[in-house]
Each structure stands twice: as C-alpha cells, then as structure tokens.
Amino acid sequence: KAGVTQTPRYLIKTRGQQVTLSCSPISGHRSVSWYQQTPGQGLQFLFEYFSETQRNKGNFPGRFSGRQFSNSRSEMNVSTLELGDSALYLCASSLGGISDQPQHFGDGTRLSIL
Amino acid sequence: AQTVTQSQPEMSVQEAETVTLSCTYDTSENNYYLFWYKQPPSRQMILVIRQEAYKQQNATENRFSVNFQKAAKSFSLKISDSQLGDTAMYFCAFTPAYNNDMRFGAGTRLTVKP
Numbered sequence: 001k002a003g004v005t006q007t008p009r010y011l012i013k014t015r016g017q018q019v020t021l022s023c024s025p026i027s028g029h030r031s032v033s034w035y036q037q038t039p040g041q042g043l044q045f046l047f048e049y050f051s052e053t054q055r056n057k058g059n060f061p062g063r064f065s066g067r068q069f070s071n072s073r074s075e076m077n078v079s080t081l082e083l084g085d086s087a088l089y090l091c092a093s094s095l096g097g098i099s100d101q102p103q104h105f106g107d108g109t110r111l112s113i114l
Numbered sequence: 115a116q117t118v119t120q121s122q123p124e125m126s127v128q129e130a131e132t133v134t135l136s137c138t139y140d141t142s143e144n145n146y147y148l149f150w151y152k153q154p155p156s157r158q159m160i161l162v163i164r165q166e167a168y169k170q171q172n173a174t175e176n177r178f179s180v181n182f183q184k185a186a187k188s189f190s191l192k193i194s195d196s197q198l199g200d201t202a203m204y205f206c207a208f209t210p211a212y213n214n215d216m217r218f219g220a221g222t223r224l225t226v227k228p
Contacts, residue, residue, distance in 0.1 A: 033214065043205060043218035056214045090159060105159035 002026065004106035006091050012112045018079040021109045025072050025093030031055075032074040033103065034066060037088040046089075049074050050096075078111075086113045116141045118208050120219035127196045128227050134181075135191045135222045137206030143167075145211040148182065148189045153221075154202040162204070165189065167211075196226045 005024040013019050025032050033056075034046040045058040049068035066076045072093070078085055088110050092103040117140045127133035139148070150162040165173045165182050172180050177194045193200055206219040 031214075033216070035216075042220045043207075045216050048214045058215060088157065092159070102161045102164065103159075104161075107156070107158050 004091060004093050004104050006089075006106035006109050008109060009107065010110045010112075012114060013081050014114050015081055015083060017081050018077065019081060019111060021076045021078075021089055021091075021111070023074045023076070023091030023093075023106060025074070025091075026104055029093035029095055029104070030072055031094045031096055032068055032072065033092045033094075034074070034076050035090040035092070036060075037090060037108070038086070043090075046076070081113050083113050085111065087111060116143070116146075116208055116210065116215075116217050118206050118217050118219040120204075120206055120222050122222045123220070124223045124225070126225040126227055127193075129196055129198060131196055132192060132194045133196055133224065135193075135204050135206075135224065137189045137191070137219055139187050139189065139206070139208045139217075141187070141208065141210070143210045143212075147209050147211060148180075149207040149209075149216075150178070150180070150189075150191045151205045151207060151218075152200075152202045153205065154199075159205075163191065193224075198226050198228060200224060201226045 007022045031050045033048040037043045048056040052068045063079045068074045088108045090108045092105045094103045119138045146167045148165045152160045152162050163175045163178050179192045181190045203221045205221045209216040
C-alpha cells in the first residue's frame with residue numbers, strides 16, 4: 001500500500017508569491033491534516049479536512065487555506081508569502097480522525113522563501 | 115489552552131541501554147489522547163506509541179513503553195535496549211478527544227551511540 005505522498009518535495013519562492021502544496025493520502029483514508037514545522041515554532045497544526053470539509057483549524061492567518069477533493073487528495077495554499085513561511089510542511093492522513101486512528105505522515109514539502 | 119512541554123532538548127544513550135524521555139502537558143480536559151512520534155533524519159514522522167487518557171494501563175509497543183501519570187499530567191517514554199536506528203527527534207503530542215487539534219512538544223533529539 002502506497003504511503004502518504006507529498007509534492008513537490010522542495011520549493012523555492014519569493015516574498016509576495018503564492019504556493020500550492022499537494023498531499024495524496026493513503027488509499028481509504030478520509031482525514032488529511034496539515035502541519036507546519038519550523039526550528040523556532042516547532043510543529044504547529046494548520047488544519048484538518050475530512051470528507052471535503054474543513055473539520056478543524058489551527059491558529060494561522062487567512063493566507064493559509066486548503067481544500068480536499070472527493071478522492072481525499074488535499075491541497076494547501078499560502079498566498080502573499082512571507083519570509084516566516086519558510087518551513088517544512090507535513091501532511092498526515094488517517095482513516096477517521098487524528099485522535100482515534102494513528103496518523104501516517106508524508107515526507108513533507110520543504111518551502112524556502114527568498 | 116493545551117500545551118505540551120519536553121524539557122530535554124537533547125539526550126544520548128549507549129546502544130543496548132535504556133533511556134527515558136520526559137513530557138508534561140497542561141489541559142483542563144478529562145478525555146484526551148497522548149502520542150509519541152519519532153522523526154528520523156529522513157524527516158518522516160512515525161507514530162511510536164499512543165495512550166488514551168481513560169485507560170490506566172500504560173501502553174507498550176515492543177521496546178517502547180510509557181509511564182502515564184494522569185494526575186501529574188506526565189507522559190514519559192522509555193526506550194529499552196536502545197538501537198542505533200532509534201536515533202531521531204522524538205515529539206510528544208496531545209489532542210483532546212472532542213477535536214483533532216493536535217499540539218506537539220518542542221522535541222527531544224536522541225542520539226544512540228555505538
């Protein structure tokens with residue numbers, strides 16, 4: 001069974017641009033969560049999608065958004081990029097939710113803002 | 115607000131010995147889940163062990179076990195017979211049972227020495 005796939009693995013953008021990251025969950029998994037990992041702030045929860053609906057949201061500005069498609073694949077979009085958005089963005093999938101099923105993480109997308 | 119604290123930024127242990135990683139958390143919730151995740155240099159997060167707060171019995175997974183002290187809000191991870199492959203960042207995480215807003219600690223970098 002294929003694991004969680006995140007594309008691209010590396011991305012370089014400049015301030016003010018926007019970016020879209022993609023996450024394909026494990027087949028059969030309906031919940032997809034996104035996290036931002038930085039050396040300063042550590043791992044922070046961005047949002048979770050379940051059956052195409054955002055079910056939970058962390059404390060991030062509206063520049064961060066996401067969506068989930070009918071095949072459970074998810075995209076995350078960041079608009080008007082800032083230097084502080086440089087981070088490793090991790091996606092995780094699970095059958096139902098985070099708490100009652102183990103999450104499976106992808107390898108992440110390393111986003112660098114110049 | 116829920117917070118997770120890992121007070122040991124770095125630890126090292128000799129191969130085959132036992133090491134304990136500390137984690138404390140703060141919450142007013144009564145029903146929640148606790149996790150330990152491992153992130154090796156390959157950067158993929160891997161679930162090590164999970165504990166449901168309503169279960170008094172400490173979770174065990176092969177060489178990994180936890181000491182869950184609910185009253186003290188403590189959730190330490192014990193790794194027995196440490197192996198070189200255990201070298202990684204270890205994150206303690208918390209999520210309430212009623213939503214999926216997962217909070218992570220800052221992590222402990224564990225190095226297993228030959």
